[in-house]
Amino acid sequence: MAKPKSNQKREQIFQAGLKLFAENGYTKTTIKDIAQEAGVSFGTVFTYYENKAALFRTCVTAPLREFKNHMHDAREEMPSMTLTTLKNLVKQHISFFMEREHYLRVIQYVIGQPERFSEIEALDEFADEFRHFIQDIMRTGMDKGFLPKSDPEEVSYGYLAFLMGMRLSFTDQAKAHQTSAFKNQALRLFGIQEVLQ
Amino acid sequence: MAKPKSNQKREQIFQAGLKLFAENGYTKTTIKDIAQEAGVSFGTVFTYYENKAALFRTCVTAPLREFKNHMHDAREEMPSMTLTTLKNLVKQHISFFMEREHYLRVIQYVIGQPERFSEIEALDEFADEFRHFIQDIMRTGMDKGFLPKSDPEEVSYGYLAFLMGMRLSFTDQAKAHQTSAFKNQALRLFGIQEVLQ
Amino acid sequence: MAKPKSNQKREQIFQAGLKLFAENGYTKTTIKDIAQEAGVSFGTVFTYYENKAALFRTCVTAPLREFKNHMHDAREEMPSMTLTTLKNLVKQHISFFMEREHYLRVIQYVIGQPERFSEIEALDEFADEFRHFIQDIMRTGMDKGFLPKSDPEEVSYGYLAFLMGMRLSFTDQAKAHQTSAFKNQALRLFGIQEVLQ
Amino acid sequence: MAKPKSNQKREQIFQAGLKLFAENGYTKTTIKDIAQEAGVSFGTVFTYYENKAALFRTCVTAPLREFKNHMHDAREEMPSMTLTTLKNLVKQHISFFMEREHYLRVIQYVIGQPERFSEIEALDEFADEFRHFIQDIMRTGMDKGFLPKSDPEEVSYGYLAFLMGMRLSFTDQAKAHQTSAFKNQALRLFGIQEVLQ
DNA sequence: AATGAATGAGTGTTCATTCAT
DNA sequence: AATGAATGAACACTCATTCAT
Structure with a gap:
């Protein structure tokens, strides 16, 4: 058909x-x-x-394509990456994970029942790709000197964990827009300390 | 009953x-x-x-009691808390979240469908208590000087997000024991930078 | 519907x-x-x-409508009622109650367990209407002189009791067609004595 | 056992x-x-x-015994029966049928579902015995002259129908004590007209 | 292409009965 | 004699899927 x-x-x-x-x-x-x-x-x-x-x-599976496109574009601009670019990227990620609520829920629903849904494979593959993407960013940032020394793999796991967990750490809609709070925390995972006034 | x-x-x-x-x-x-x-x-x-x-x-709901007991005990020893104590606490949390796989999945299943399950209320309340617990630790650590200045609320949200997300950031059992990698990342959320050799 | x-x-x-x-x-x-x-x-x-x-x-409840229509029609012709009309009416009632065996059983089943079935209300209302119908016939008959003096309410209760009980007074199908025997008895409730040859 | x-x-x-x-x-x-x-x-x-x-x-089946005893006793006194005795008997019957509500309901429940319950046989036999009892009373009464000529079988069927139907002709408890109204109607079935004042 | 009546496998739950204590 | 935990057959009801219109 x-x-x-x-x-x-x-x-x-x-x-x-x-x-x-x-x-x-x-x-x-x-x-x-x-x-x-x-x-x-x-x-x-x-x-x-x-x-x-x-x-x-x-x-x-269908919505994955959009995020894959995002990674593809970001990779092309990676040679010219700066701390500011990275901060923007993180902000984009947080927004994406916070805004696509329905989709994120479905993803987590499948990941929570991996033996049950064969769709898990597409998600596994995607997670792998995303972590490699982050690891490449880490290496770029450390090479360029705007990121402190860290284990890229550790950071990539931690960062994905953090993004996935955000929506699970509260349930009331009121808190749903605290993007900036999460942003500071996310940057810490990259080893970036914001200066508190 | x-x-x-x-x-x-x-x-x-x-x-x-x-x-x-x-x-x-x-x-x-x-x-x-x-x-x-x-x-x-x-x-x-x-x-x-x-x-x-x-x-x-x-x-x-039943398993929540055990973790509530943990928080109660930890509160009593909070006055004598040091950086080492905190590191141990974080390690315990990570172990707890990584080991109670079944329970954590059920929790996330409920949080993912909050309109569907009334049990969400008990979980909301628990999350609230846990974040306050973390905030009190933050204040203690900042007072005692072994934690850098941060916004306790931000950290508490970020830390819970991270714990909740760990198990969702990979799906193969092989990775399930990388507790130490996650520990380093978790400490970064508190503002603690491990020195890489 | x-x-x-x-x-x-x-x-x-x-x-x-x-x-x-x-x-x-x-x-x-x-x-x-x-x-x-x-x-x-x-x-x-x-x-x-x-x-x-x-x-x-x-x-x-659905089958009640038919009998309500019957009462409605009979009321319209009540002004011209005679003893013969009444006898025919009684015969119709007996036939109706004897022939709708399934329906009558269901009715009696519900009346026998009034606390259990809310349908009892519709039946109550119907019984009330039927008794008033009979009472009006009684008054008409007494006015016109073809019925002896009786208490209309008593007769209405007795007549309904009799109709309801007919099917319970025997169980073998063989007896089920003794309509005429029941008719004589029913007329006695109205105060009409048939002459035995 | x-x-x-x-x-x-x-x-x-x-x-x-x-x-x-x-x-x-x-x-x-x-x-x-x-x-x-x-x-x-x-x-x-x-x-x-x-x-x-x-x-x-x-x-x-157990409660039938009591009524069978009643019939046995009444038979012994039948030779000395008068109109007054009959009226008392009828009153007793009405009281019995009106008061043993639970039992009567159970009886009617079984009669209403004769194919379902084998107990129907005991009830059939009892009904038969009761009708013969009434027929004997009729003959005695007609012999003695205090009852008008009627077909004893017709009356026995009609009377049992009436007794069985009484409790089905209303459902509100309020009406449950109108014994006297039913008594007049019952006597009519025997061919006895009460004189209305 | 769009519909929704027909189907029956599969679900949560009830309850008479058994039987070990 | 008295109990009530254990059992599984049987029920009302749901719903994905098919297919005739």
Whole structure:
């Protein structure tokens, strides 16, 4: 089954799935719920996605592309990286992880049940790529002298852990915009101490 | 719930529930699975827990007590805290979060679906208590001079985020014992730079 | 409930429910049994009725409408009532109560367990309406002189009791067609003595 | 299993069963409920009654003995029967049927589901005996001249129908004591017209 | 392409019964 | 005699999937 059909409905269903899988997990989310949220009829979901598992797979893997593009772009500009560039990068990461709430939840849902979902493989591969990306940044920063000596692997693990954990360290929406607080902490992981006034 | 019954079976069922809820989530885990894992018959699960939700609630909230005890003990010894004590504390935290894999997964599962599970309240309260605990440590350390000036609230959020995220930053068991790498990163969040040889 | 769906299946399920609830009571009757009796699949029952209780409610209350129509029609012709008309009416009532065996059983089942089934309210209301109907007939008959003086309320209670009890006063089908015997007795409740040859 | 055991507990369980079977039917009534109502422990019910069905059978059949004794006694005094004696008898019957609410409900429950409960046989036999009893009274009364000519079989059917139906002709407890109204109606079935003042 | 009625496997839960204490 | 923990068959109900329209 090719996918000429309406790309708009396809997207509506995707967004509905992302939201509901994030909020209720895989099993609790029903096709009926997704159809309703997407504003399409029950059977239409099956017109665009072969089955529930296929829709879930799409929700988990499709958004990765965007972040991969980000890494690709950032790599190209790495030779001219400065401390300021790094700070901006960290800020971008934090914003990305804080804003894509639905997507991040789905990711963590899958990582939390690795034996259950085969999608874990795509996420593993992505995490690996991201850590290597960070390690390259670390080496660049240490070479250029704007980062203190650290073990790049340690930092890459710690930084990813931190990004993944941010959204789990509080639950009330009120705190959701404290990006700057997290930014200072993230920079410390790179060995950068902000000066307190 | 001071039922006479067999506390051993109660515990078996609890452990089975903890494991399976962690691995498969709430809905995917069936009572039949839990009974099998616990080595009891189907109906026996209902002899010890009113229903599936009650067993889940127990799995989420009961283990909190142990960590609350830890915080209580650590508070009593806070007046005599040194940098070494703090390092040990951090090491304990990392070990705790890395070793209680099943429990941590369940926690993150609930935090990831806060609208769905009312157990989130107990976790919110606990997170609050933990952050205050860290903030008090920060103040003590800054007073005594073995911690650099930082915003205690920022650090407490960052540190909890880091602990919560550790287990989500990799998925292969092989990496699960890199406690020391994480320890260095955690100390950086407190403003402590280890000297690299 | 103006669902499009197939009204034929809806009716099949209704009839199956009426029969089985009558024969086995509410709890003993299973949805599986009803589906089988109706010649539909298990899940289809739930396509037409929200749940077992809703189907039961329909079985108890829907048939009342027909008898209410009967009373409405009879009221319109009450001004021209004669002894012969009354005799015909009584005969109709007896036939109705003797022929709708399934329905009458369900009614009596509910009346026998009034605390258990909320449907009792609709039946209460109906019984009230029926007794008032009989009382109006009594008054008409006494005014016109073809009924002897009696307490209309007493008669209405006695007559309803008699109608309800007919089907309970024997159990073998053989006796089920003795309509005429019951008719004579019913007329006596109105104060009419048939002359024995 | 003989039944030396405690007759008091046996009776408590019997009464509890009678009440709950009457109120909720057979399937809805649980052994646990009965034990609770009887004030004994769960397992004790099985000490006195082999199983649920055996207890139910006892509830249905045991009380018949009392009414059979009544008929036996009344038969002995039949030769000296007068209109006044008959009126008293009718009054007794009405009182009996109105007062033994739990028992009557259970009876009607069984009669309503004759294919389901084998106890129906004992009830059939009893109804037969009762109708013959009434027929003998009719003949005595007609012989002695205090009853008008009627078909004894018709009257016996009608009278039993009336007695069985009384409790089904209203549902509110308020009306439960209108014994006298029913008495007048019952006498009409025997062909006796009370004179209205 | 879009729909939703039909299906039945699979779920949580109840409860009569057994039996060791 | 009295108890209640253990068991698993049986139930109401949900929901992914199919398919005729």
